[in-house]
Amino acid sequence: MNDNSYDTLSQALNGLKQRGYTEDFNLKENCIVCTTKPMELKPEEFEVDEVHRFEGMSNPDDNSVVYAISSSRGVKGVLVDAYGAYAEAITPEMAQKLRA
Incomplete structure (x- = not known):
């Protein structure tokens, strides 16, 4: 899916921003919001477009995922979310889109 590999969450966010993913998205139950x-x-x-997962070194509950997202409206940005036990509750349609 992508050729870019990042060691840390901050590297991923900086690298994606340099590549045009400049907006920040938040996750809601049935959509994402800018x-x-x-x-x-x-x-x-x-x-x-891309998914990058990170696990906390000192705390296994400190897991996060970064999604590089492009929209049909021409907006590109990132969505940062937890995964595992602390992942947000979302609709099956959103889960399919993000977890596929």
Whole structure:
């Protein structure tokens, strides 16, 4: 899916930003929202271009995932979420889009 590998969450965020993923997205139950623009994207309105997973070295519960997302509206950004036991509760459509 991608040729880029990152060792840390901050490296991933910086690298993706340099490659044009400049917006920050937040996860809601049935969509993602852009933090700087009044925009909600349903699963059919965006693509997950890359996924990067990170596990905390000192705490196995400290797991995160970074999604590089491009939208049908021309907006590109990142979504950072927990995974495992602390992952957000989302609709099956969102789960399929993000976990596929």
